[in-house]
Amino acid sequence: MVSNEKLSGWSVQQMAEKVAHDIPDGAYVNLGIGIPELVAGLVPEGREVIYHTENGLLGMGPVPPAGMEDPELINAGKKSVTAIPGACYFHHADSFTMIRGKHIDVCVLGALQVSEKGDLANWSTGDPQAIPAVGGAMDLVAGVKTIYVISKHMTKTGEPKIVKECTYPLTGQEVVNRIYTDMAIIDVIDKALVVREMAPGVSFELLRDCTGAPLHRG
Secondary structure (H helix, E strand, O other): OOOHHHOOOOOHHHHHHHHHHHOOOOOEEEEOOOHHHHHHHHOOOOOOOEEEEOOOEEEEEOOOOOOOOOOOOEOOOOOEOEEEEEEEEOOHHHHHHHHHOOOOOEEEEOOOEEEOOOOEEOOOOOOOOOOOOOOOHHHHHHHOOEEEEEOOOEOOOOOEOEEOOOOOOOOEOOOOOEEEOOOEEEEEEOOEEEEEEEOOOOOHHHHHHOOEOOEEEO
């Protein structure tokens, strides 16, 4: 266990910016709730990204200015959004048909744990008192072509979120393609974790000590 006080690296905003720069021009993208939502405001100028939300909107725009919210225009996280010119609305079932039919190019999700094989656990810690809230995550990881995870590298208590085997209930098996944390960007390649980039101030040795699975230099 490593104290979070000793860690340096990227801010949440910088993490989201890293993800935004890796989304290709013209991609259809679904963003999870929380940190992933920041990605929408950080796409490089001149690049077009079309956002999809499970509750039935393709062409989701930015958050509206205060006082300009439309109570009937929200994303899957129940937050107010706008719609870009040419946006379309459709039934919830049609939205999931898009997902399951592999028509969405990229999905960015948060995580509780990610294994070295790319297994993802992001909906429950297994607490029997908690209310299950998997939402559309299982469909997304099964149907979207590329899955990016964005998350703090460690928990608030200093436990690694990247582990050899997930101990929490799985959202999907071998589904994660790339992990973005405050310490590094890590690709999942052939069931192994390959370090693509490390944040300033983070050494490979520190990264290895803060990770619960073997790492390989890219």
